[in-house]
Structure formats: C-alpha cells, structure tokens
Amino acid sequence: MKALILVGGYGTRLRPLTLSVPKPLVDFCNKPILLHQVEALVKVGVNHVILAVSYMSQMLEEEMKKQEERLGIRISLSHEKEPLGTAGPLALARQLLEENSDPFFVLNSDVICDFPFKDMMRFHKHHGKEGTIVVTKVEEPSKYGVVVYEAETGRIQKFVEKPQVFVSNKINAGMYIFSPKILDRIQLQPTSIEKEIFPMMAQEAQLYAMELQGFWMDIGQPKDFLTGMCMYLQSVRQKNPEWLHSGPEFVGNVLVHPSAKVGKNCSIGPNVTIGADVVVEDGVRIKRCTIMKGSYICSHSWLESCIIGWRSSIGQWVRLENVTVLGEDVIVNDELYLNGANVLPHKTISESVPEPRIIM
Amino acid sequence: MLKAVILIGGPQKGTRFRPLSFEVPKPLFPVAGVPMIQHHIEACSQVPNMKEILLVGFYQPNEALNKFLVVAQQEFKIPIRYLQEYAALGTGGGIYHFRDQILSGGPEAFFVMNADVCSEFPLLEMLDFQKHQGDTHSFIMLGATANRTQSLNYGCIVAKADTQEVLHYVEKPSTFVSNVINCGIYLFTPAIFQHIGEVFHRNHQQPFLEENINGWQRAEMIRLEQDVFTALAGHGRLYVFKTDGFWSQIKSAGSAIYASRLYLDRYNTSHPERLTHNQTEGPIIKGNVYIHPTATIHESTVLGPNVSIGEGVTVGAGVRVRESIILHGAVLQDHSCVLNSIVGWDSSIGRWARVEGTPSDPNPNDPHAKMDSETLFRDGKLTPSITILGCNVSIPPEVIILNSIVLPHKELTRSFKNQIIL
Numbered sequence: 172m173k174a175l176i177l178v179g180g181y182g183t184r185l186r187p188l189t190l191s192v193p194k195p196l197v198d199f200c201n202k203p204i205l206l207h208q209v210e211a212l213v214k215v216g217v218n219h220v221i222l223a224v225s226y227m228s229q230m231l232e233e234e235m236k237k238q239e240e241r242l243g244i245r246i247s248l249s250h251e252k253e254p255l256g257t258a259g260p261l262a263l264a265r266q267l268l269e270e271n272s273d274p275f276f277v278l279n280s281d282v283i284c285d286f287p288f289k290d291m292m293r294f295h296k297h298h299g300k301e302g303t304i305v306v307t308k309v310e311e312p313s314k315y316g317v318v319v320y321e322a323e324t325g326r327i328q329k330f331v332e333k334p335q336v337f338v339s340n341k342i343n344a345g346m347y348i349f350s351p352k353i354l355d356r357i358q359l360q361p362t363s364i365e366k367e368i369f370p371m372m373a374q375e376a377q378l379y380a381m382e383l384q385g386f387w388m389d390i391g392q393p394k395d396f397l398t399g400m401c402m403y404l405q406s407v408r409q410k411n412p413e414w415l416h417s418g419p420e421f422v423g424n425v426l427v428h429p430s431a432k433v434g435k436n437c438s439i440g441p442n443v444t445i446g447a448d449v450v451v452e453d454g455v456r457i458k459r460c461t462i463m464k465g466s467y468i469c470s471h472s473w474l475e476s477c478i479i480g481w482r483s484s485i486g487q488w489v490r491l492e493n494v495t496v497l498g499e500d501v502i503v504n505d506e507l508y509l510n511g512a513n514v515l516p517h518k519t520i521s522e523s524v525p526e527p528r529i530i531m
Numbered sequence: 532m533l534k535a536v537i538l539i540g541g542p543q544k545g546t547r548f549r550p551l552s553f554e555v556p557k558p559l560f561p562v563a564g565v566p567m568i569q570h571h572i573e574a575c576s577q578v579p580n581m582k583e584i585l586l587v588g589f590y591q592p593n594e595a596l597n598k599f600l601v602v603a604q605q606e607f608k609i610p611i612r613y614l615q616e617y618a619a620l621g622t623g624g625g626i627y628h629f630r631d632q633i634l635s636g637g638p639e640a641f642f643v644m645n646a647d648v649c650s651e652f653p654l655l656e657m658l659d660f661q662k663h664q665g666d667t668h669s670f671i672m673l674g675a676t677a678n679r680t681q682s683l684n685y686g687c688i689v690a691k692a693d694t695q696e697v698l699h700y701v702e703k704p705s706t707f708v709s710n711v712i713n714c715g716i717y718l719f720t721p722a723i724f725q726h727i728g729e730v731f732h733r734n735h736q737q738p739f740l741e742e743n744i745n746g747w748q749r750a751e752m753i754r755l756e757q758d759v760f761t762a763l764a765g766h767g768r769l770y771v772f773k774t775d776g777f778w779s780q781i782k783s784a785g786s787a788i789y790a791s792r793l794y795l796d797r798y799n800t801s802h803p804e805r806l807t808h809n810q811t812e813g814p815i816i817k818g819n820v821y822i823h824p825t826a827t828i829h830e831s832t833v834l835g836p837n838v839s840i841g842e843g844v845t846v847g848a849g850v851r852v853r854e855s856i857i858l859h860g861a862v863l864q865d866h867s868c869v870l871n872s873i874v875g876w877d878s879s880i881g882r883w884a885r886v887e888g889t890p891s892d893p894n895p896n897d898p899h900a901k902m903d904s905e906t907l908f909r910d911g912k913l914t915p916s917i918t919i920l921g922c923n924v925s926i927p928p929e930v931i932i933l934n935s936i937v938l939p940h941k942e943l944t945r946s947f948k949n950q951i952i953l
C-alpha cells in the first residue's frame with residue numbers, strides 16, 4: 172500500500188526552526204515530525220511512501236535514504252518545480268499512485284495524533300466511495316473550515332469556512348485515504364484539495380468523514396507545537412509509560428533522551444522533551460518546553476513554554492517564557508530575560524527581550 | 532573648634548523615596564550597608580577639632596533615630612544630637628531657629644550638609660580653601676560639574692574664574708545658566724546667621740508676599756538656596772569650592788543603588804574590611820559587595836557587583852544578586868535572581884523567581900552626568916526603573932517582577948511588569 176505525504180510547504184509559521192531544516196524534519200518529541208507518520212504507516216502495511224516536496228529537498232532526501240533502509244520500505248521523492256498546493260502534488264505523482272488499484276493515504280505533514288490508519292482502511296473499504304477524510308472535534312469551530320456530514324454513514328454534505336453560526340464542530344484533520352479514481356479530478360497545476368476538489372466530491376457523494384478518536388493537533392506553529400507535545404506525552408503516559416522519565420526531580424510527563432544529562436537540584440516538568448546530547452546543569456527549572464538535540468542549559472535558569480533549537484546554549488540565571496523560540500545554534504548570555512522572543516539561527520543574545528518580538 | 536549640621540528633613544520630605552521611607556526615615560536608609568547619614572558623620576568625625584554634630588529635622592523623635600544616635604556616638608566618639616523643628620522650616624529656617632545651639636561653645640565655623648547626598652565629603656579641602664581664600668569669614672559651598680541639560684535640575688553657580696567667588700546663584704533654572712552645581716555641602720561662619728536673619732525679618736514684615744501654596748509656609752520658613760545664596764551672590768562673601776570627587780543626590784530609591792556603588796567603591800581604600808572577598812569556600816563575589824556579618828549566604832550564590840546585604844538576610848543555594856540592596860531579614864530562596872532591585876525588610880522571594888529592574892544610572896560615557904531627576908511617570912506611563920519591594924512583601928516561586936514597585940505587606944501570587952502594586 173502507498174502513502175503520499177505533502178511536505179512541500181515552506182513551514183513559515185514554524186520559523187525560525189524551519190530556517191534550518193524543512194518542517195517534516197523538525198524534531199517533535201525527539202523524532203522528526205515526518206517519522207511519526209511514516210512509522211505509523213509502516214505498521215499498517217504501507218510499503219511505499221511518496222514525499223511531495225518542493226524546497227530544501229536535499230536534506231529530506233538524505234534523511235529518507237537512511238529511513239528507507241531502516242524501515243525496509245520504498246521512499247520516493249516527487250519534486251515540484253513550483254508549489255502545487257495540496258492537490259497538485261497528487262497529479263504530479265500520478266504514475267506512482269496508479270501502479271495498482273489499491274487506495275492510498277494522503278497526509279499533511281504536520282499533524283500529530285494517534286494515527287488511525289487501520290480504521291481508515293476499514294472505513295474506506297466499507298463505504299466503497301472515492302475518498303475518506305479524517306475529521307476531529309474542536310472547541311471553537313468558527314476559527315476553522317468545518318465539515319458537515321451524516322452522523323450514521325459519515326457521508327459529507329458540505330464544507331463551511333469559518334462558520335458564524337454553529338453547523339458542526341468537526342474539522343478536516345489533514346489525513347485522507349483515496350481510491351486512484353480521484354486522480355481523474357486533479358490537473359497538474361497548483362490546486363487546493365480542500366477548496367477545489369473536496370467540495371465537488373462531496374456534491375457527488377464520493378467523500379466520507381471518519382471521526383478521529385483521541386488527541387489531534389496541527390503542530391505547524393510554535394504555540395500549537397507545544398500544545399501538541401503535551402498531548403503526545405500524555406498519550407505516551409497511557410500507552411508506553413516506560414518511555415517517560417521519573418525520579419524526584421521530574422514532575423509529570425517528561426521525555427529525556429538517553430544521551431542527555433540532567434544535573435542535580437533541577438525540577439523538570441510537567442510536559443518537557445529533552446533531546447539527544449542535551450546538557451542541563453544543576454538547579455534548572457523547565458516546564459512545558461522542547462529542548463532540541465545538542466543544546467546546553469546552564470545552572471539556575473528557568474524555562475517555560477519555549478522551544479530551544481538544536482545546539483543552542485542558555486546561560487545561567489536566564490529566564491525564558493511565553494513561547495520563546497530559539498532557532499538553531501542561538502546563544503543566550505547569562506542573566507537575561509526573554510519573553511516571547513523569536514530568535515533566528517546563529518544569533519548571540521546579549522540583551523533582555525522583555526516584550527515579544529523577532530530577533531533577526 | 533568646628534561643628535557640623537546635617538539637614539535631615541522630615542516625614543513629608545522624601546516622597547520619591549517611597550515606599551522605602553514608610554519604614555525608616557530616609558536619612559537612615561542603608562547605603563553601602565550603613566545608614567545614609569553615617570557617611571556624613573564619619574567624614575565629619577575625621578575633621579580635626581570637630582566637637583559636635585547636630586541633626587536638624589522635623590521628624591517626631593523615634594526609636595530608629597534614637598538608636599542610631601546612640602550607636603553612632605559610640606562608634607565615632609563624638610556628641611551627636613537631634614534638634615527637632617516644630618514645623619518644616621526649610622534648609623535655612625531650621626539652622627536659624629537653632630542658631631544658639633549651633634553657636635554654643637563658640638565654633639569659628641560649621642559645616643551644613645544635606646542628608647540626601649552621597650559624596651567624598653572633601654571637608655578638609657573646603658577648610659583649606661577657606662583658609663587660603665584670604666577672607667576667613669567667607670562662606671564656602673561645594674560645587675560639582677554637571678552637563679548642560681542636567682544642570683537645570685540643580686542649584687546653578689556662576690563663579691569668578693580666579694577667586695571662585697560666587698557671582699550668581701539660581702536654584703533649578705529653566706534655562707542654562709552654569710554647569711557648576713550646588714552639592715548641598717557648605718562651610719559657614721557664624722556670620723551666616725546675620726544673612727539668614729535678614730530674610731527672617733523681611734519675611735516677618737511682609738509675611739505673605741509669596742503665595743502660600745502648601746498652607747504651611749510661614750515667615751520662619753527660609754530656604755538657604757533661593758532666599759540666602761541668591762542674595763549673597765556677588766557680594767564677595769560666598770565662594771565655591773569645586774570638586775571632581777564623586778557626588779550624587781539620593782532622591783529616588785534608584786539613586787540609592789547608584790550611591791551604594793560609589794560608596795562601596797570607596798570602601799576599597801576607606802574600609803576594605805567592609806568588602807567581602809572571594810574565599811575558597813563561600814559565595815562567588817564579583818566586584819564590590821557588602822555583606823552584614825549576621826547574614827547567611829549559601830556558598831553557591833553569586834553576588835555582585837554593587838550588592839549590599841543587610842542584617843540577618845538569608846540567601847539560598849544558587850541565588851544571583853547584582854546591583855541591588857537587600858534589606859535586613861529578607862529571604863532569597865534557591866535559584867532566585869535579583870537584579871537592579873531593592874528588596875525590602877523581611878521580604879521573601881520564592882525559588883526561581885526573578886526580581887528585576889532597569890537601572891537609571893547616569894550615562895557612563897559622560898564624566899559629568901548625574902542621576903536624572905527621576906519622575907515616576909512619563910507620558911502617563913510608569914518609567915522603567917529599579918524594582919522595589921516594600922517591607923514584608925512575598926514573591927511566589929518562579930514568577931518575574933519587572934520594573935515594578937510593590938508596597939509593603941503584599942503577598943503576590945503572579946508575575947507583574949511595569950506596575951505599582953498597592
């Protein structure tokens with residue numbers, strides 16, 4: 172079985188992290204976002220993953236070669252010359268997708284959940300139509316495009332963009348399964364699958380919705396990335412609690428890479444991910460943060476709701492908060508305060524940033 | 532023989548020093564670990580022939596002041612008395628009212644100094660200057676050089692280039708007059724009382740010539756600066772002695788941190804024993820740090836530069852303090868960080884909390900820069916300044932208190948920035 176993953180966006184909202192690596196390779200809970208998906212796909216029998224790429228494809232290609240071997244599957248890259256949106260890439264990869272008549276998965280690259288691929292296959296087979304999209308419940312539907320469908324069968328009636336009156340609280344979760352017939356609907360040109368293809372399919376009763384159970388998050392921006400991390404760690408707590416770190420200095424769900432070092436008199440957690448080779452010195456307090464590979468946190472610092480990019484280093488008595496995001500290899504000098512700072516890669520910060528802003 | 536008078540003001544003065552002046556009279560607020568006016572007293576006690584120091588003010592007699600008098604007299608082996616005005620009589624009215632006390636014993640000269648200044652107190656030089664002046668009856672005022680803009684916040688002096696005779700004096704002019712400013716430290720001879728007396732009598736003849744805005748202004752209320760010096764200038768009686776030594780006003784709490792820095796720096800020569808030095812076991816000291824012997828400091832803390840830690844203060848593991856004054860009984864818990872702040876008596880700061888202010892130091896690149904006259908608000912907004920925690924304030928763990936003033940006895944439960952917390 173095949174899966175096509177849309178990885179061609181610029182990931183602008185996850186900058187400065189995506190200035191160093193393409194979004195699919197950004198580490199989420201110590202694993203590139205894309206691998207969360209690919210590994211789940213492999214588990215349900217997918218043996219050929221097609222990545223629809225446009226920019227920074229070199230890095231992806233290298234990384235995927237490694238994974239191809241490790242996972243024992245085929246990974247192809249489908250290169251776009253210009254961004255083809257969310258539907259166009261299917262037309263570009265048409266030959267690969269049509270190799271047989273099996274249905275195939277299509278995924279946005281930046282959603283995180285308990286991937287329901289098995290259920291999707293079953294559900295899709297059961298209704299027998301062209302497409303299935305996974306939907307998830309949200310609290311504030313007026314912020315999204317919602318999906319209106321028949322409760323018993325799942326048949327989609329319509330899509331409503333940012334509804335002002337309540338019509339549904341289910342939104343597109345960015346995971347689909349399609350029969351190859353869908354390819355007849357898509358031209359090789361920039362096209363939005365959500366806006367141009369789905370409404371037509373719904374009209375023809377060819378599109379069904381399957382409701383996702385459990386957590387879901389689009390982690391395409393820092394704030395949601397952190398929220399998604401909290402959700403993911405909680406699901407780890409339920410399914411694989413042994414992956415989590417425990418001990419007197421750890422509070423709640425904390426993921427620590429085995430190669431990381433954490434000093435004495437720290438208080439880490441809840442909801443912290445510490446990456447490979449990270450060093451956390453003594454007396455550090457961290458909560459609700461992702462610390463990426465190779466970073467260094469000096470004594471007595473305090474971090475909350477931050478993403479610390481790869482190989483960054485934080486001085487002593489530093490306070491970082493309010494979705495401060497440090498790009499790759501950022502240095503924060505001793506005793507500074509950063510509130511909601513967005514710091515581009517390879518910067519040295521030597522002055523506090525008391526109000527949220529971007530540091531070029 | 533010589534005497535000295537320190538003008539200590541009273542409770543209605545020093546409002547820019549709130550909320551710290553709620554707990555202790557401003558002249559007793561610790562600067563570099565000792566009460567503000569102890570620096571004056573120490574300087575006076577080193578002048579040969581100094582026989583008595585008089586504190587003149589309108590504070591009700593109080594325990595803090597009494598205690599201070601007892602301790603200071605013992606330490607400096609000189610009589611020190613407090614003379615209480617029946618009302619605020621101004622910088623000239625108070626000494627005029629107590630002129631008999633000042634003149635008793637027949638001093639040939641006496642110093643008068645504002646309490647709220649910090650200075651090298653070049654008193655011997657002033658005496659010397661007076662002696663070599665020719666006229667031993669002249670009055671000497673200490674002057675310093677300011678920059679053009681800041682001079683407007685001070686009393687400005689125009690002096691004759693060769694003799695240093697004061698030709699013109701104006702208090703806080705609205706346009707530039709001179710960059711030589713009045714330091715609030717004077718050397719007078721008894722003849723000064725004739726000049727103050729003239730003002731006194733004139734005020735009595737035409738009592739309410741000047742509009743009485745505060746409702747308490749009276750004929751006995753005389754200002755040395757506006758009423759006496761302005762009139763004396765140009766008559767060959769008043770001279771300025773210019774110093775290049777350090778000097779600053781201490782009006783706001785922010786300037787207390789700056790003044791502490793100046794005095795701590797001088798301790799290197801005047802009182803090396805008051806400075807803490809790095810030892811193999813013990814806190815890491817950067818620059819000049821004063822620690823009261825009764826304070827308990829964890830060995831893993833990092834202190835300085837410019838830190839003064841008061842009596843009975845407890846500083847936990849991994850604490851960082853820089854450019855701050857920690858008043859007696861305060862507790863700084865593990866991993867907390869205090870920068871550019873004054874932590875009030877018996878206040879406590881939770882683990883990993885950050886208490887931070889913005890320094891309002893004079894421009895370090897301008898040798899003549901002074902503290903700006905600090906206004907709390909500018910354009911309706913609180914100007915970022917040092918953070919002040921009043922007495923017995925409690926800061927919970929892990930929060931940040933930034934550029935804020937917290938009034939006494941508050942128990943905070945969250946972070947605050949740029950606020951006055953009543």
Ligand SMILES: Nc1nc2c(ncn2[C@@H]2O[C@H](COP(=O)(O)OP(=O)(O)OP(=O)(O)O)[C@@H](O)[C@H]2O)c(=O)[nH]1
Nearest residue numbers: 177178179180181182183184223254255256279280
């Ligand atoms: N192949 C391809 N994929 C795309 C294109 N545009 C978006 N995507 C992918 O579609 C998914 C959803 O897009 P968005 O959530 O907007 O993500 P994004 O465009 O990467 O990020 P932003 O720049 O922050 O909008 C992501 O997985 C993107 O990688 C495109 O033109 N070509």
Ligand SMILES: Nc1nc2c(ncn2[C@@H]2O[C@H](COP(=O)(O)OP(=O)(O)OP(=O)(O)O)[C@@H](O)[C@H]2O)c(=O)[nH]1
Nearest residue numbers: 538539540587588589619620621622625645646647
């Ligand atoms: N004894 C006494 N001292 C006073 C009185 N008024 C002021 N002082 C003291 O004199 C010194 C100078 O005070 P002021 O003249 O009010 O202050 P300033 O230096 O002109 O500064 P501003 O407050 O900006 O006017 C301070 O040490 C005061 O405490 C008074 O009425 N009686």
Ligand SMILES: [Mg+2]
Nearest residue numbers: 180181182183
């Ligand atoms: Mg986009």
Ligand SMILES: [Mg+2]
Nearest residue numbers: 281389390391
């Ligand atoms: Mg997205």
